[in-house]
Amino acid sequence: MQAATGAPRGRRPGAGRPKTGKPNPIDVHVGSRVRLRRTLLGMSQEKLGEAIGLTFQQVQKYERGANRIGASRLFDLSRVLDVPVSFFFDDMPADAAAARVDDEDETAGGEERATGGYEPDPMAKRETLELVRAYYKINDPSVRKRLFELTKAVANAAVADAAE
Known part of the structure; x- marks a missing residue:
């Protein structure tokens, strides 16, 4: 059911990820940490997907930061990959940590700011x-x-x- 504004119930209009076409640097970092741990364990995307009830394509999207990882999914990943949830946020660059998802400048044509010049960790x-x-x-x-x-x-x- 939708509210009178046409937005789904429980969500304010315009909430969520800005429509820049680029993933949020925090999502990219968390995804790269998932990939890092999975690879260090020698686990395929397919095996990880099976363990948490996803397809390998969904795991790929998480690892690229194209899809956000919700809290319950992050908890599942931490159990399967045998790391604390905090592991996914370790070593986050300051520019990624400072990125604001709801920054209005990002939606107003500031595509370069949307990524913050973020470069993935070479260790990943x-x-x-x-x-x-x-x-x-x-x-x-x-x-x-x-x-x-x-x-x-x-x-x-x-x-x-x-x-x-």
Whole structure:
């Protein structure tokens, strides 16, 4: 049933996500943390979806921040992924935390402000996660340490080259 204003009952007109076409940085961050934990556990989107009663496409949308994760779903995710709910908000960049969902400037053509220049955490990238998993598959600690030292040396050389 709808109220006289035409809006669904219990919601004020204009409430919710601004129509910028871009996900809220907080939703993106929470989704990236879901992806991070799922990947670290070696769990597929399909397996996670089955565990919480969703399709893998819905999990994809959550992980991209395209769909918001409600409180009860976040609680389910925390149980399946074996982390506290607070894990999903850890390491949130200040600009994402400061983003306001109902900021009127965002709906008035401020698309750049809608994302706040937000860049996802490099630690949540698939490449990083695969690299970490491969690194820890190396059983010999001395080989792992040599690889670690080699990687640091290459990175330091790249920084030195860029500074010249």
